[in-house]
Amino acid sequence: MDASNEPPIFDIDSHSQSLVNGSDINHLQYNEIRFDKLSSEDLKGKEFKTVEESDAFYYAYAKAMGFDVRSDYKRFSVCTKDKVTSRRLLCSAQGKRREEYMNGKRRVRRPKKETRFNCPCLFKVSYCKEKDSYIVDDFITERSHKLAETHESHLLRSHRSVQDAHLALATSMQRVSVKPCHTYEYIVDKAGGFSNVGFTIKDLYNKLDSRRREILLDGDAEAALAYMRGKVVTDSKFFCQFSIDEDNRLANMFWRDSNSLLDYSCFGDVVLFDSTYKTNHYEKPLVLFVGSNNHLSTTVFGFALLMDETIETYTWVLEMFISSMNNKKPIAILTDGDETMRRAIEVVLPGCPHHLCTWHVAKNARSHLRNNKAFSEFMHCMWDETTPDGFEQRWNDMVNTYGLHDKNWVTMMYEKRHKWAEAFISGHFFARMHSTQRCEGMNRYMKGYLKSGVKLFELIPALDRALLRLRNKVVEEDFRSNNSTHVLTTQLKNLEHHATTIFTDSVFEHVRKEIDRVGSLIISRSMSFGSIHLFFTSRYNSNNLQNEYTTFYHPKDNHHMECSCTLFECEGIPCSHMFNIMKHEHMTEIPSSLVLKRWTKSAKSDMQTSIPMNNVSNEAIEFARYGDLNCLGSKLSFLASKTKEGTDILNNEFMRLEPILTNLWKQEKEKSVSPDHCSNIVRDPIRVRIKGTQVTSSKGSKSQRRCGLCRNYGHKRPTCPQRKRGENRV
Incomplete structure (x- = not known):
């Protein structure tokens, strides 16, 4: 028989869509014979060009008839090793379960339902070298079991598969914390029903889990480090450093990207250093390095995962942090008062002003000072703007009055x-930061992107996404500051207007409050020493000299000012006393010497703020392409669905383009040679014991669960012997 003269046995492309969505499934034909009318004689001796074509035919036949397919064998040529010589497919109900698995004496669990009924249905092809095609040797249509109805065919296992497009959608949704079950509901809604999807929700979960296992093939630590290596390729200034323990397990890891380096170069004068827990499967403490940007909002300088919280570990991570920032050290650092952090800071940043979180100090004071008056006096000692001698006097009075000499915490x-x-x-x-609440808030924000017990390879991309959203908020704040103007409300409109043009919105509100206070101030006296002027400022109608502030004014030194209130030194904005001098000197603009660049709209003007396109990963580019095409495809599908002609045109175009695009994808995959899996150079870390973990006794074994029916050990209620005796009772 000449295969070239035979009509096409089965047009795969023309029927692929109908096989997916289940429509017209009973109208499939072979040589103008309906599938349900085919007999062994109709198919024996017929030819298929490839084994894939024969498989496609039988799978289509099985779905049309309503049964599952199972592969029996596929034999290859001894010479070529890659040429299939014979192939046999069976009905999944072929064969019979062994008797020992049905009525085993030692069986505890109930046997699963029987799915094999010695069904003889099969399909076999063999390769014919003379014709260079596959000949049907055997085709048995008899069956020994009930077939699935048409509306049940989408549940047949061998005919279900999660398409790459649906997997990409589910993965993309999972990245933004949309659960697979919700993604599946969305796919069902778009497909027009469960029977049109082509897979079940369990299939989707299995596919996602399979993909996750592929990533973890070399171990969690290696997968996380591979992600970091990919970041290095796409971001030339990306920094990552890690250490391993004596068992070659991942111990500590610090990383930051080029945006963090840019932010640190502009706003890294003050750093908050804090750790958080319960963010990953290994219970490794997650350390955040954060600061305050020109909008008074939080900016992240880097992350670290630690093996423990010892002085040596904190010293290592601080050294990595400073090294990654081109050895630029902060001028001040803020922590929650942890003793190991303090000692590590003294080693790495000797002489750096170290401020304790005022919120933690106040919280501890409340727990140690039960007397409300003593607590109130302590808070005065903490917040009163006085001299060191004044503090000593007030502290001694508090200790003597409330008898706090023997309080270890007070000492x-x-x-x-x-x-x-x-x-x-x-x-x-x-930088207007007095507590680590900014870090606490950032910890809560980051945990919103993390599930309990996530692996490292999931944790790091999740932190990247959280960081991406945080930085987008900064872009929004920049946009609002640069594209809107404030309504002037003070009497010093020239100075107020100048402040609106240079400071960001958040900082401007604090500057305007200082300008507003000028109305209640007067210059009580002044004197000059050559080119330096000295002004004494006090409140209007106040004779209390203790409320008098001294301001030095240097008109020849870029109009520089220094005030005894030290607001400019502490917060970086001009105080009301300085604005009072500006009013006295008829200034219309704030001197540049009193403008701290970190608070201005142009804080990053000297830095490269744009990110080159090559800093975007290939995976991110693919997801962006997929998103664009998905939107375009949805629009075309909507328009085409309005008419039958439009639907036919779009269907034909999809069928024409599918093999072309599939071939392009195969060519692209052949270009990129995947590296061999490594032999776990860095092993996964072990779970660590964090601070605050409850101590459990290592003596004794874990208590066993009792049966809920007979209260004995070794089994549960469903397998209880008493229950079986009760079921056999007449």
């Missing part, structure tokens, strides 16, 4: 007074 806090009392930290710049 410890006195030794640390230089780190929390306003009398000692006044004049130090902390």
Whole structure:
């Protein structure tokens, strides 16, 4: 028989769509014979060009008839090794379960339902070298079981598969915390029903899990490090450093990207350093390095995962942090008061002003000072703007009045007074940050992107997405500051207008408050020393000299000013006393010497703010392409669905383009040679014990569960012998 003269046995492309969505499934034909009318004689001796074509035919036949297909064998040529010589497909109900698995004496669980009924249905082809095609040797249509109805055919296992497009959609949705079950509902809604999807929700979960296991083939640590290596390729200034323990397990890891480097170069004068827990499967503490940007919002400088919380570990991560930032050190650092952090800071950043979180100090004070008056007095010691001598006097009065000499916590806090009392930290710049609540808030924000017990390879991309959204908020704040103007409300409109043009919206609100206070101030007296002028400012109608502030004015030194209130030194904005001098000197603009660039709209003007396109990963580019095409495809599908002609045109175009695009994808995959799997150079870390973990006794074994029916050990209610005796009772 000449295969070239035979009509096409089965047009795969023309029927592929109908096989997916289940429509017209009973109208499939072979040589003008309906599938349900085919007999062995109709098919024996017929030819298929390829084994794939024969498989496609039988799978289509099986779905049309309503049964599952199982592969029996596929034999290859001894010479070529890649040429299929014979292929046999069976009905999944072929064969019979072995008797020992049905009525085994030692069986505890109930046997699963029987799905094999010795069904003889099969399909076999063999390769004919003379004709260079596959000849049908055997085709049996008899069956020994009930077939699935048409509306049930989408549940047949061998005819279900998750398409790459649906997998890409589910993966993309999962990235933004949309659960697979919700994605599946969306796919069902778009397809017009469950029977038109082509797979079940369990199939989708299995496919996602299979993809996850492929990523973890070399281990979680290696998968995470591979992600980091990919970041290095796409971001030339990306920094990642890790250490391993004696068992070759991942111990500590620090990383930051080029955007963090840019932010640190502009706003890294003050750094908040804090750790959070329960963010990953290994319970490794996650350390955040954060700061305050020109909008007074949080900016992230870097992340670290630690093996423990010892001085050596904190020292390592601080050294990595400073090294990654071109050895630029902050001028101040803020922590929650952890002792190991403090000692590590003294090693890496000796002499750097270290401020304790005021919120934690106040919280500890409340728990240690039960007397409300003593607590109130302590808060005065912390916040009063006084001299160190004034602090000492008030502290001694508090200790003597409330009998706090023997309080160990009070003694410890006195030794640390230089780190929390306003009398000692006044004049130090902390970028308007006094507590680690900014870090606490950032921890809560980051945990919103993390599921409990995530692996490392999932944790790091999730943090990247959280960071991406955080940075987009900064772009929005930049846009609002640059594309809107404030309504002027003070009497010093020239100065106020100038402030609106240079400061961001958030900082401007604080500057405007200082301008507003000028109305209640007067210059009580002044004197000059050559080119330097000295002004004494006090409140209007106030004779209290203790409320008088001294301001030095240097008109020849770029109109520089210094005030005894030290607001400019502490917060970086001109104080009301300085604005009072500007009013006295008839200034219309704020001197540049009193404008701290980190608070201005142009804080990053000297830095490269644009990110080159090659800093975007290939995976991100693919997802972006997929999103664009998906939107375009949805639009075309909507328009085509309005008419039958439009639907036919779009269907034909899809069928024409599918093999072309599939071939392009195969060519692209052949170009990129995937590397061999490594032999776990870095092993996965073990779970660590974090601070606050409850101590459990290692003695004794874990208590066993009792049966809910007979209260004995070794089994549960469903397999209880008493239950079986009750079921056999007449």
